[in-house]
Amino acid sequence: VTSSSLLPPTEPLVYTIAGGSEHSGQYVAENIKIDRPHDQLSRWSGAQQPPSMKQWILLRLDTLAVVKSITFGKFHRKHPCNMREFKLYVGLHPDHMIQVLHTNLKDDVIPETFAIPQSNKDGVPFTTRFIKIIPLSAHGQSFHISIWYVSVAGITEPSYVEPLRVQYDEYREAIVLRHILKHLRKRRLLTPYSSILMRTRLELEHPLVSALHTSLVLQGDFSFAESIFPKMSSARLFDNYIRSCQPHACWTRLHGSDADGDAPGPRGGHAMALDASRGIIYLLGGWDGRKSLDDLWAYDIGTERWEMLCRTTEREKNGPSPRSCHKMVCDSKAGCLYVLGRLGDDVGRVPPSSDGGAEEGQTQTGDGNGTQGGSFCSGFYRYHTRGLDAGKWDLLSFDTATSGGPQLIFDHQMVMDSDAQMIYVFGGRVVHGDWDSPKPASASPSSQLPIPPRYGHSMVLDPLTHTLFIFAGQRDNRYLSDMYAFDLESNAVTELFANFSTVGGPDACFTQRAVVDPRLREIYVFCGLTRGKQTGTLNVLTADAPNWVYRYTCPNVPGTWTQILPENVHENFSDVPRPRYAHQVVYDEKTGRVFLHGGNAGEQGDDDDGRGSGERDRDGDRDEGADRDDHSRTVVRELRLDDFWSMTLVRAGAEEVIRRGFYHIRRQRFREMCEDLPALTALHYLQKDVADVVDHANSEEADSFRSLLSYLLAITPPKSRSPPSERSDAGPSDQGHQYSHEDVPPKKRTRSSSPSEEDVWTSTIEDEGVAEESRSVSRSTATPMTRSGAQKRSHAVLLLDEDPLERLSAGSGSGMQEKKSLLSADRFCQRTEVFEALLAFIEAGAKQPEGSLLDLVDTEDGL
Numbered sequence: 001v002t003s004s005s006l007l008p009p010t011e012p013l014v015y016t017i018a019g020g021s022e023h024s025g026q027y028v029a030e031n032i033k034i035d036r037p038h039d040q041l042s043r044w045s046g047a048q049q050p051p052s053m054k055q056w057i058l059l060r061l062d063t064l065a066v067v068k069s070i071t072f073g074k075f076h077r078k079h080p081c082n083m084r085e086f087k088l089y090v091g092l093h094p095d096h097m098i099q100v101l102h103t104n105l106k107d108d109v110i111p112e113t114f115a116i117p118q119s120n121k122d123g124v125p126f127t128t129r130f131i132k133i134i135p136l137s138a139h140g141q142s143f144h145i146s147i148w149y150v151s152v153a154g155i156t157e158p159s160y161v162e163p164l165r166v167q168y169d170e171y172r173e174a175i176v177l178r179h180i181l182k183h184l185r186k187r188r189l190l191t192p193y194s195s196i197l198m199r200t201r202l203e204l205e206h207p208l209v210s211a212l213h214t215s216l217v218l219q220g221d222f223s224f225a226e227s228i229f230p231k232m233s234s235a236r237l238f239d240n241y242i243r244s245c246q247p248h249a250c251w252t253r254l255h256g257s258d259a260d261g262d263a264p265g266p267r268g269g270h271a272m273a274l275d276a277s278r279g280i281i282y283l284l285g286g287w288d289g290r291k292s293l294d295d296l297w298a299y300d301i302g303t304e305r306w307e308m309l310c311r312t313t314e315r316e317k318n319g320p321s322p323r324s325c326h327k328m329v330c331d332s333k334a335g336c337l338y339v340l341g342r343l344g345d346d347v348g349r350v351p352p353s354s355d356g357g358a359e360e361g362q363t364q365t366g367d368g369n370g371t372q373g374g375s376f377c378s379g380f381y382r383y384h385t386r387g388l389d390a391g392k393w394d395l396l397s398f399d400t401a402t403s404g405g406p407q408l409i410f411d412h413q414m415v416m417d418s419d420a421q422m423i424y425v426f427g428g429r430v431v432h433g434d435w436d437s438p439k440p441a442s443a444s445p446s447s448q449l450p451i452p453p454r455y456g457h458s459m460v461l462d463p464l465t466h467t468l469f470i471f472a473g474q475r476d477n478r479y480l481s482d483m484y485a486f487d488l489e490s491n492a493v494t495e496l497f498a499n500f501s502t503v504g505g506p507d508a509c510f511t512q513r514a515v516v517d518p519r520l521r522e523i524y525v526f527c528g529l530t531r532g533k534q535t536g537t538l539n540v541l542t543a544d545a546p547n548w549v550y551r552y553t554c555p556n557v558p559g560t561w562t563q564i565l566p567e568n569v570h571e572n573f574s575d576v577p578r579p580r581y582a583h584q585v586v587y588d589e590k591t592g593r594v595f596l597h598g599g600n601a602g603e604q605g606d607d608d609d610g611r612g613s614g615e616r617d618r619d620g621d622r623d624e625g626a627d628r629d630d631h632s633r634t635v636v637r638e639l640r641l642d643d644f645w646s647m648t649l650v651r652a653g654a655e656e657v658i659r660r661g662f663y664h665i666r667r668q669r670f671r672e673m674c675e676d677l678p679a680l681t682a683l684h685y686l687q688k689d690v691a692d693v694v695d696h697a698n699s700e701e702a703d704s705f706r707s708l709l710s711y712l713l714a715i716t717p718p719k720s721r722s723p724p725s726e727r728s729d730a731g732p733s734d735q736g737h738q739y740s741h742e743d744v745p746p747k748k749r750t751r752s753s754s755p756s757e758e759d760v761w762t763s764t765i766e767d768e769g770v771a772e773e774s775r776s777v778s779r780s781t782a783t784p785m786t787r788s789g790a791q792k793r794s795h796a797v798l799l800l801d802e803d804p805l806e807r808l809s810a811g812s813g814s815g816m817q818e819k820k821s822l823l824s825a826d827r828f829c830q831r832t833e834v835f836e837a838l839l840a841f842i843e844a845g846a847k848q849p850e851g852s853l854l855d856l857v858d859t860e861d862g863l
Helices: 029-033 158-186 190-200 207-218 222-234 239-244 654-676 679-693 699-707 768-780 804-812 825-841
Strands: 011-013 015-020 057-073 085-093 096-104 112-115 128-135 149-155 248-254 271-275 280-287 292-300 305-310 327-331 336-340 380-384 393-397 413-417 422-426 458-462 467-471 483-487 492-497 513-517 522-526 547-551 560-566 584-588 593-603 615-618 636-650
Touching: 011 057, 015 029, 029 149, 057 158, 128 149, 158 190, 190 804, 207 222, 207 825, 222 654, 239 654, 271 584, 271 593, 280 327, 280 336, 280 593, 327 413, 336 413, 413 458, 422 458, 422 467, 458 513, 467 513, 513 584, 522 593, 654 679, 654 825
Parallel strands: 096 492, 248 560, 271 327
Antiparallel strands: 011 149, 015 057, 057 112, 057 128, 057 149, 085 096, 085 128, 248 636, 271 280, 280 292, 292 305, 327 336, 336 380, 380 393, 413 422, 458 467, 467 483, 483 492, 513 522, 522 547, 547 560, 584 593, 593 636, 615 636
C-alpha cells in the first residue's frame, strides 16, 4: 500500500440514494444529503420502530473510490429519535458487501466522523461503490430512528483507485480459481488442473505441499512423502498448528525475597504492572483481610528478588492512600507507573483524619498528600521508577471527574499503550458518595459504546492491531460470558461472542484475569469466581476450574478457545496454584511467562495445606470479587494468599508434528500392504515401523493402532464407492487424530450374486482389468438426457478414473506401489483422505483453501 505521505488527497464523495427501507411520512432518505441541523424535517426516519423490521439506506457513490471516513450530522439539540447503534457495509455490489463498522453515535449535537477500514480480513485493500447504513436503535426508547445528515470522504484519484480495484479483482479471481483447482484435483481431473496451473501461474499451495500430494496420493511413494515432513518443519509450515495444540501449564513457585528476607504479604485485590523493557514487576496495595495496604514492591525477573520500594506510600509526598480493587499500569518507555481507583477502608463512613490514614481529599499534616475536601474524590497518581525523579510520586489529578475523567471507581480495568502514550479505562463500579451503594460504570458519558456496563471483567490491549478486547465480568447479579473487540482507530465495536461458554469457552466468571501476547495473537485467561450450577447464585471456587487460551487471527472475527491442561496435578497438587480470585497476573512477552500473585482462596477449611498464609476475618463485602452488594456483616474466615508463581505453556514441538505425520502415512502404507503383500510382511511392518511412531501413552492413538490389526484378519479389505469426503482439511485432533471411515476396521463380508447389492459398500477392491472394462462400457453407452436437455447424472461421474497425466509420473514412484498397476479409485480416495488429514498440520496460507464448491449448491444464495 502506498505510504500515507504519498496518498492522493481525501475529498468529499458525491452519492445518490440507491434504495432503502420504508420511511416515515415526509422523512425521506434524500434528506440526509443536506445538512440542516435546525430543520426538524431535514432527516430520514424509519417507518417502524426497531426491532420490528430491518431498516436500511443504500448509498451509491458517483465515482469508484477508496472510502476513508463517514460523518453523521445531528440536530441542533438532543433528540430521542437520534440514531444510536448502527452497522455499516461497503462493497462494489449491493448483494456482496463487507461489514466495516458496528458502533454507536453519541446523543449530542456534535457531528461524528468514523474512520472506515480499507482492507479485508486478508489485508487486501478494496474499493467501494455502494455503502449501506443499517440503523439498529435510537437513543430514546420506543422512538423511530432518525438520521439527519451523512457525508462521505475518500480518494477518487483514478491512478490510485484503479490499481487497487484491479488488485482486489485479482484477489477474488485467485480465491475462486484455487477452489476450482482443489475441486479438480480431488476429483482426479489432473489434466484440466495442470492446464489451469500452467496458464495462470497460480499457486494452489506451498511447493512442499504439492510434492507431498504427488508422492503420497499419485505415486504411493511413502518414504519420499515422509522425507518431506522435516523440510516442512524447516519452512515453518507447522508453526500455527503447534500454537493451536492444546497446551499444558508448567507452574513454578517463586520464593524470592529482598535482602532482609521479606516479600509481599498475603493480600487480594492488589495491583501489579510489568515494565517490559527492564523485566521488573511492580506490586501495590491490596486488602489483607483486615485493612487496605499501601506498600509498593518491585520484583526483578532476572535476579528473582523482591525489593520494597516504599513501606507506606501514604507517607510519601503526593503518594496514594491505602487501597484495594485499584488498577496500575506501566509506561515502559518513560518508566512511570499510573494508579487510578480504589476501595478504601472508609466503607460506609467517612474515615477520621486523626488516625494518620486520610484518604484523597482529606486534610493531612506533614506530607502534603491532600487538601480539604470529600473522601470520594478520584485521585490519579504517577510514580517515577527511573531517571532524576526516581522514587517520587506526582498527583496528576485531585479528582479525575472534574477534568473529564471517571468518577471514583473500583473493580474497573485499565491498560496503557506506551507507543501512543494513551491510557484506556473501562467499566468498574462508581462511588457516588456512598461506599455501600456503588453503581456500574459505563464506558464514559461521552462515548456510549455498545458494550454493556460491567465490573470485575477483563480488558487487554493488542497494540499491533490497536484493538481492545473486553469480556466477562458481572452486571447486576449476573456473571457475563460475552466478548467484544473495540477498534481504537475506527471506534468500531464488534461483538465476538454473546456467550462464549456455548462455543467451547470458559464458564461465566468474575474477577478472572487475562493477559495478551500480541505477537502470537493469544489471550491467556485465568478463572476466578464462578456460580454454583445448582443454585446459579452462590459464588464458588472450583478446584478444577480450567485456565484458557483464546486465539484470534483477525481481531474483529471470532477466534477459538482452548483449555489449558494442568501438568501432573495427579502427582502433587501442591505443584500448582490453588483456586483463587482477586489475584493478579502479568505477562512477560520476552520469556513467554505468566506471573501470578496472591488472591483470595475463599473460606479456609481444616484441611488447608498452608500454601498461603494470612487467615483473616473480614466483613462479607470488602474483598474484590466478593458480592459487595450484600450488605451483611457476617464474619467469615477466608484465606488471603501470598504465594508467587510463574507459568509457561508447553506445547507439541515440531518433532511431535513430524511423528504424527509419520503415523498417518505409515498407517495408510500398512493398509495397502494388507491388500498387496503377504500377511507376514504386513505384520512385521506393523510391529516395527508403525509401532515406532505411535504415542502409546495416548489411549485414543493406542486404540487406533491396535485396531489396525483387523485389516490382516479381514477376508477382504475395505472399499469406498464415493469420492473423498468433502470435510475440508478435517485433520486429526490433538489427542486421537481420528477422521472418517479410515479408522473403521473392515468387516468380514461375503460377496452376493444379487444385482441389487452391486453398489453396496463392501471391503472388496475390484480386479483392475474388470473395473477398467466396466468403466469403458459405461463410457461407450450414451448418457440419457432430461427434458430440459441436461444429462442425467449417474454414479459414473464419480468413478474417479485414472487421468492421462498419471501415467507420465507413474514410473517415478518407488515406495509402496510395488505393483505398477492402475491406481484404483478406492485407493485414490483413501490416500486423498490421508493427505487432507495431514493438511491440518500446515498453516492456512500454505495449503489449499478450506470449504468446498459443493457447498454452493442448494444453499440460499448459492447455485
